[in-house]
Amino acid sequence: MSKTTHSPDKEPVVTAQLAAEHGLKPDEYASMLESVGRTPTLTELGIYSVMWSEHCSYKSSRVWLKQLPTTAPWVICGPGENAGVIDIGDGQAAIFKMESHNHPSFIEPYQGAATGVGGILRDVFTMGARPVANLNALRFGEPSNPKTRHLVAGVVAGIGGYGNCVGVPTVGGETNFHKAYNGNCLVNAMTVGVAQTDKIFYSKAAGVGKPVVYVGSKTGRDGIHGATMSSAEFTEDSEAKRPTVQVGDPFTEKLLIEACLELMATDAIVAIQDMGAAGLTSSSVEMAGKGGLGIDLDLDAVPQREAGMTPYEIMLSESQERMLMILEPGREEEAKRIFDKWELDFAVIGKLTDNGRMVIRMHGATWCDVELAPLFDKAPLYHRPTEPTPPQAEIAASEAPLKASARDTLLALMGTPDLASRRWIWEQYDSQVGADTVIGPGGDAALVRVHGTPKALAMTTDCTPRYCHADPVRGGAQAVAEAYRNLITVGALPLAITDNMNFGNPEKPRIMGQFAGCIEGMADACRVLDFPVVSGNVSLYNETNGEGILPTPAIGGVGLLKDSTLAIGSGFKNAGDVVLLFGDTKGHVGQSLYLREVHGREEGAPPPVDLAAERRAGDLVRGLIEGRRLTACHDLADGGLAVGLAEMALRGKHGVALTGLDGADAGLLFGEDQGRYLVTVAAADVAAVTDAATAAGVPVTPLGTVGGDALTGLGGGALALADLRTVHEGWLPGYMAGDAA
Template structure:
C-alpha cells in the first residue's frame, strides 16, 4: 500500500478548493519539484493563507515603528515584550477571533480568549489581565442580540475560569458589522525580563514534545476560513467548531510556568491557527533547522485521524516544546502532575526539512524555509479614500436644550453603559485590579510591587472609514490618551487590523491609510507597535466592515497610588478643560444620533499638541495636582462631564464661554483634550500657560445636577438612569 492510495491526488483544482491560486500552485510546484502529497498541500494552504502569511498586509506592516529603548521583543514572536523596570517585563498581544465568533459566538469568543492567553504564557509570562474590543452590527439586526449574548458569555466563561481578570474593553455597534462581528481579545502578562521564552528550535537531536489536550478534528482549516469572505451558504459549510476547555488551559498555564522555572526548555510555541503545522514550521523556520515528527505518537481524541487532519487540527490548549536532551522525564513528571498529555513526537534535525511519518509511511517531506520565505507577498493595488467635506458646527445647531440632547446621547447604543457586559466578567480575581471597566484604562497592580500597568483598547471605526489616515492616527492617539488619563506613561501598543477584502483597491486603500496614520502617531508619541494580528476578508456578500485598526495600549504607573479615575471627588472643585476646542462636528456622535447624518471629515489629530497636552496632564497627575481626569472622545465635552458626574454621583455647574457655538463646544469631538478637576485651579492654569497648553475653566463641581449657564439642568440620577437602561433592556428584549 503506497501513501498515495490513502490520500486524494493533488491537482490545481484541488489546490484551488484549498485556497491556493493557480500562481500559488505553480510556486508550490517549483518549491517541491514534484506534485505534493495531500498532507503537503494542506500545509502549504494554511502556511500561505492570509492568516498565517500576512501576504497582503506585510508590505504595509513593515512601515510601523517597532523599536524603543524599552522594547525587548517586537513583532514576529508570539507576543511583544517590553521592559517595565526592576528586571520585569510586560508581554502582550491582541488577536481576532472574528469568523469563529460569528458562527458560534460562545465558543468562538471563548477560544479567542484561550488563544491569546497561550500566546502570552508561551513566552514565559503569567497572564495578569484580559481586555477585549468588540464590534457588533446594528442593534436592530435580528442576529445582534444573540451574538452579544454568546460572545460576552464566552469571554466571561473562559476568562473567569482561568483566573485572569478581564479589566476592560470597548464595544461599538454599526450596521457594517451585521454579517461580520469583530471579537478582538487582548492579554497582558508579566515575566522576568531575563526569563523570556522564544520559539526558535535549536539543538540537533533535541526532543520535540507535545503537551496539553488531545488532538481531535476541531476547526480544521480555521486559518483558511479566516482568509475568505462569507457567503450566504458558508454558515452551512463550517468545519467542526473548536470548543474551549478553560480548566485545561489553567492546568496548561501552571504546568508550562512550572517547567519554565527549570532549565529544560529550548523553545516553546503554542498551537494556534493551523495547529501543529504552523507551530512546527515556525519553530523549525526560526531555528533554520528541520523537524521530524512521528504522527502516530500525537495524542489523539478520535480514532482514524489522517496525517492531514492531525497537522491541520485546531484543537485548543496544546503546546509544542523543544526540550534539552535528557529532560524528558523531568518535563513528563510535571505534565503528569497537572494531568495533561505529554508525548515526545519527534526530533530536531539538521536537514532543514519538515518530515512527517505515520503508519511507517512518509506523508510530508518539505523544505521548511520556502514555506515561510517564499510565501506569496502581494503589493495589492490600492486607491486612496476620497476626503469628505468639513462640516460647520453652525450648520447643525442644537435642536433643543443641551441637556435634553445629552440625555438622548448618553443612552444611545454607542455611549450607553456597558455594565451589563463587564459585570459578567471577573475583573477582580488576583486582587490586583485597581481600575476596571468604565474608566479610561484598566489598571492592574504588578503583584507584590508598588507599580501598576494601565491597559486600554481603542479605535473609532467611523473615523477610519471617513478618513483612514486620520482614523489610524486617532486610534493610536486615543489609546495613548486613555493611558495618560489615568496617570500612566504609555509604553507600546499591539494592533489588531480588521478590514474587508484586500483584493479590492478601495479596501486596500483603507488599510494603507490607517497604517500611514498609525505610523505618524506611533512615531510622534514614541509609542511603538510590539505585536499584532491582521484579519482581512471581513465581508459578507461583498459588503465590507468599517475599517477597524483596534489598538491595545499598555502603560506604566511607577507608583500605583498615583492613578486617578474619572469620578468627580468632592463639591467645590474647579473643572478645567485641557486642550484646544474648535468644535469639530464631522463624524461626531451628535451629528449621527441627533441629526441622523453619519458624514463629514473626522477630527484631525495634531500629534504635537496631543503629546504636549498629554505630557502636561500626566505631569499634573504625577504631582497629585488633579483629583479626577477623563479624556474626551465619543460624544465630546458634555458627555465626558456627564460620565464624570455619574461616576462620582456628583453634579457640576458649567459655563459655556460666551460667543462659542454650543453644538461644537459641547458635542464636538476635537482630539487631544482632557477634563480635570482640581482644588488648586490657579496653579494648573499657570502651569498650562507655561507649558503652552490651552486651558479653560469650565465650572465647579457640586450639587446633584449638571447645570449649564445657570439654567438648563439635568439631574445626575436622571442621566444615570438613561445611561444604564439601554443595554439591559435591549438584551432582555423589552425594547421592541
C-alpha cells in the same frame, strides 16, 4: 482507539482543482509545485495551504506593516514573536498582544469568543509571562439587526466563560454597534502578562536531535481549516462552516498555564510555541524554520481524541489548549513529571534535524517530506493595488444646530447604543481575580498592579472606525492617540501598543487603500508619541456577500505607572473641586456621534489629530498626576465635552455646576475635537495648575465646580444625575432583555 491504518496511496490525488479548494490561487499553486518539485501529497497540500493563507502569511499586509515604528529603548521584543515584550523596570517585562477571532465568533459566538481568549492567553504565557489581565474590543451590527442580540449575548458569555475560569481578570475593553458589522462582527481579545526579563521564552528552535514535545489537550478533528476560513469572505452558506470552529476548555488552559510556568522556572525548555491557527503545522514549521533546522514528526505519538484521524487532519486540527516545545535532551522525565502533576498529556513526537526538511511519518509511511524554508520564505507577498479614500468635506457646526435644548440632547445621547453604559457586559467578567485590579472596567484605562510591587500597568483598547472609514490616515492616528490619552488619564507613561487590523477584502483597491491609510496615520502617531507597535494581528476578508466592515485598526495600549497610589479615576471625586478643560475646542462636528444621532448624518471629515499638541497635553497631565495635583481625569472622545462631563458625574456620583456653557452651540458641546482632557483640581490648586498648563502651551478653560446631584448650567435646565443614570444604564440591559432596538 481503533487500529485503522491509513496509507498515502489511498488519499485523493492533488490537482489544481483541489489546491483551489484549499484557497490556493493558480499562481500560488504553481509556486508550490515548483518548491516541492513533484505533485504534493494531500498532507503537503494541507500544510502549504495554511502556511500560505492570509492568516498565517500576512501576504497582503506585510509590505505595509513594515512602515510601523517597532523600536524604542524599552522594547525587548517587537513583532514577529508570539507577543511583544517591553521592559517595565526592576528586571520585569510586560508581554502583550491582541488577536482577532472574528469569523469563528460570527458563526458560533460563545465558542468563537472563548477560544479567542484562550488563544491570546497562550500567545502570552508561551513567552514565559503569567497573564495578569484580559481586554477586548468588540464590534457588532446595528441593534435592530436580528442577529445582533444573539451575538452580543454569546460573545460576552464566551469571553466571560473562558476568562473567569482561567482566573485572569477581564479589566477593560470597548464595544460599538454599526450596520457595517451586521454580517461580520469583530471579536478582538488582548492579554497582558508579566515575566522576568531573564526568563523570556522564544519560538526559535536550536539543537539538532533535540526532542520535540507535545503537551496539553489531545488532538481532535475540530477547527480543521480555521485559518483558511479566516482568509476568505463570508457567504450565505457560512453557517455550514460551524464545524470549523474550535471548542474551548478553560480548565485545561488553566492547567496548561500553571504547568508551563512551572516548567519554565527550570532551564529545560529550548523553545516553545503554542498551537494556534493551523495548529501543529504552524507551530512546528515556525519553530524549526526560525532555527534554520529540519523537523521529523511521528504522528502516531500525538495524543489523539478521536480514532482514525489521518495525518492531514492531525496536522491541520486547531484543537485548543496545546503547546509544542523543544526540550533539552535528557530533561524529558523532569518535564513529564510536571505535566503528570497537572494531569496533561505529554508526548515526545519528534526531533529536530539538520536537513532543513519537514518529514511526517505515521502508520509506517511517510506522508510529507518537503523543504521547510519555502513554507515561509516563498510564501506569497502581494503589493496589492490601493485606492485612496476620497477626502470628505469639513462640516461647520453651524450646519448642525441643536434641535432641542442642550440638556435634552445630552440626555438622549447618553442612552444611544454607542454611548450607553456597558455595565451589562462587564459585570459578566471577573474583573478582580488576582486582587490587583486598581481600576477595572468602566474607566478610561484599566490599571492592574504588578503583584508584589508598587508598580501598575495601565491598559486600554481603542479605535473609532467611522473616523477610519471617512479618512483612514486621520482615523489611524486618532486610534493611537486615543489609546495614548486613555493611558495618560490614570497617570501612566504610555509605552507601546499592539494592533489588531480588521479590514475587508484586500483584493479590492479601496479596502487596501484604507489599510495603507490607517497604517500611515498610525505610524505618524506612534513616532510622535514614542509609542511603538510591538505585536499585532491582521484580519482581512471581513466581508459578507461583498459588504466590507468599517476599517477597524483596534489599538491595545500599555503604559506603566511607577507608583500605583498615584492613580486617579475618571469620576468627580470631591464636591468643591474645580473642573478644567485642557486642549483646544474648535467645535468639530464632522463624523461626530451628535451629527449621526441627532441629524442622521454619518458624514464629513473626522477630527484632525495634532500630534505635537497631543504630546504636550499628555506630558502635562501625566506630570500633574505625578505631582498629585489632579483629583480626577477623563479624556474627551465620542460625544465630546458634554458627554465627558456627564460621564465624570455618573462615575463619581457628584453633579457639577457649569459656567459659561449656557447658550453654547453643538460644536462646543458635542464636537469631537481631539487632544482634550477634563480634569478636576482642588480649588486651592487652580492657579498653579492653570499656570502649568499655560507654561506647557496647553489651552486651559475653567468650566465649573463639582457638587450637587445634577448637571446645571447647560441650556434647558438642570439635568438630575438620577435621570441621566436611568437613561445611560438602561439601554443595554433593556435591549438584551428584548426591548425594541
